[in-house]
Amino acid sequence: GVAAAAGEGAERAGVARVCVNGVQLKAEETRMLEHGDELCLGRAVALRLVVPGEANDSCADFNLAMEGETGSDRAPLRHAIQPEASQAWQEIALYLEDLGQRLLPEQGDELFELLVDASHGTDEANEITKVLRPGEALKFEVELVWDIHRQSRDIIVIRLLRLAAHEDAGGSPAASTVLAYWTLDKFEARLERMRDCYDQYFHLGRWSGLGDHLEDPWMEPVxxxxxxxxxxxxxxxxxxxxxxxxxxxxxxx
The missing domain is CATH 1.20.5 (Single alpha-helices involved in coiled-coils or other helix-helix interfaces)
Structure with missing residues (x-):
């Protein structure tokens, strides 16, 4: 079976997000798994359960048991990570229809896949940030560069904001401050380092590197x-x- 944990480690970052066949489990809820079930752990990890004793004699089941997900077989599993569950996705969804009208069909499909990954990565980065940098009002957002002549991967950028208070000193709505713009490749590299920082925090209750220009993945090198x-x-x-x-x-x- 599988359960959505709400123990000491999970409490540090909120309830651990676990989905089975597209349905998110509630805290402390358990679910017995069956052969072929799709699991989504957190924001960016999707798995399919293979029980050799229950697998049938089909070629597809045999290959899955021996080799795992490969090629086109991986596509359905990827979509266990549902974009509709992503806050970052919801924030850019309004722009997608307009952008889609400007792109060739094959470019639009590629961009969609990249945006799904970028959105869930952004959600994960925001959740890690809330735990490791509480009170700093930092937020990552997905942004699109409106240049259809770029490669699909180059259309997507990730920006890091410091959110402003609701009002400035004069009582008017205050603007957030953009701290950095990162390419998708750079963001993915930074996210890997953020995961390492969180892993250290999860196991030790602290993480080193805060404010260190060499070790802090949120900082831009000066x-x-x-x-x-x-x-x-x-x-x-x-x-x-x-x-x-x-x-x-x-x-x-």
Whole structure:
């Protein structure tokens, strides 16, 4: 069976998101699984359960048991990660019809697939951010570059915002501040590092690297800050080696 956890680890980031065949489980709900069931764990992981003893003799079942999801067989499983469940997807859905009219059919299909992945990745990044950087009012959003002559992957960018208070000092609605624009490739690389940070936090109750220009995946590198950070680390390492050498010399004497 499978359950949506609500224990100590899950409480740090809210109830763990678990879907079975497109239906999200409630906290503490359990579900007995059957051969062929599709699971969605979190925002970006989809699995299909294979029970060898219950698999039939069809070629498809045999190949699935021996090789896993391959080629076109993976497409139905991908859609277990439903875009309709994504907040980021809902925020850009209004623009898709207009954009679709400008694109060739094959380009539109490719863009749709990329947007599904980008939306769920953005949701995941936002959930991690709420846990590791509470109170900083940071939010990732998917944005489209209105240039149909670009490759589909280059039409999508991810922006990092610092959300403003509802009103500024004059009582007028305040604008959010854009901190960074990332290509999809860069965002995916940063998201992998965010997952590592969250994994450290989940197991240790803390994470190192906050505010470190080399280690903090939310920060944009600033050359002057990078130089100071590297110089400080080199000085620290040289001091450590000198201390170790002095201690070894004293012991030998």
């Amino acid at each position: 050359p002057s800050e990078l130089r100071r950070t590297l110089e400080a680390r080199v000085d620290s390492e040289l001091h450590r080696r000198a201390s170790t050498g002095a201690a070894a010399a004293g012991a030998a004497a």
